[in-house]
Amino acid sequence: MVRFKCSIKSCQIKAESFVAPLMSAAINFVYPPTCLFCHQGVVNPVGHDFCESCLSKLKPVHVLECPRCGAPVGPYTDLTRGCGQCRRETFAFDEVIRLGVYDGQMRLALLRAKASGGGIMARGLADVLVNEKRAKFEEPGFDLVVPIPEHWTRRLLHPHYAAETISRQIARKLKVRWSRKILLKTRRTPKQATSPTLLRRQQQQGSFAVSRSRQISGKTILLVDDILTTGSTSHAAANTLKNAGAAHVIVAVIAVSPLRKI
Ligand SMILES: [Zn+2]
Numbered sequence: 001m002v003r004f005k006c007s008i009k010s011c012q013i014k015a016e017s018f019v020a021p022l023m024s025a026a027i028n029f030v031y032p033p034t035c036l037f038c039h040q041g042v043v044n045p046v047g048h049d050f051c052e053s054c055l056s057k058l059k060p061v062h063v064l065e066c067p068r069c070g071a072p073v074g075p076y077t078d079l080t081r082g083c084g085q086c087r088r089e090t091f092a093f094d095e096v097i098r099l100g101v102y103d104g105q106m107r108l109a110l111l112r113a114k115a116s117g118g119g120i121m122a123r124g125l126a127d128v129l130v131n132e133k134r135a136k137f138e139e140p141g142f143d144l145v146v147p148i149p150e151h152w153t154r155r156l157l158h159p160h161y162a163a164e165t166i167s168r169q170i171a172r173k174l175k176v177r178w179s180r181k182i183l184l185k186t187r188r189t190p191k192q193a194t195s196p197t198l199l200r201r202q203q204q205q206g207s208f209a210v211s212r213s214r215q216i217s218g219k220t221i222l223l224v225d226d227i228l229t230t231g232s233t234s235h236a237a238a239n240t241l242k243n244a245g246a247a248h249v250i251v252a253v254i255a256v257s258p259l260r261k262i
């Protein structure tokens, strides 16, 4: 009797796991999902939310990039100590993983991701980033994913925060622990775009804190933002994490600025 019941239960589970993907495939066949960016092109149902045309514009145009700062570089660039943009800079982070350059369609997609209600776009871009750079994400063996935090007063006015959504989606895809409570922003700093370049590092210095240093001691941390402009924000945040005991800090962003004046 017992055996009969178990057998039926397992059949039900098997039927559910078999029927759900079939239903999903049938719905996708009748109502094909459309592209998150252009809302017209049909999406390849496996892996991402963009049509092939939009996806090709989001993917990196420049095949080679500086591992230290993410800048696009030429084929014969000596990257031993970074590229021409970052060689003279001191960064507390060890590497940058990025999808593209903040220009053209990528710029428009990121503006949507940062706007109110941009969560779906932010998650879609995070999916493309992980799919494109999966080997780079898997190699270091991350222990924890954290976003570059915003000050709580900004969060009151703008509940949607792209860096947080992107970091959470990356953690979900990589199956790595995510937390927004370990790295904190302790004081407000001016928006980077409105600050003179030379002041940016000074403004960010000492503006982050770690609340649970025992949880990051000796760990490899993935620090996530939406855009890397000069690297001063990521540097200050990574510096705080390393001072609190983190062994390695690698930065992941959707795009790097093409007009960096480091
Ligand atoms: Zn499209």
Ligand SMILES: [Zn+2]
Residues within 6 Å of the ligand: 066, 067, 068, 069, 070, 071, 082, 083, 084, 085, 086, 087
């Ligand atoms: Zn570089």
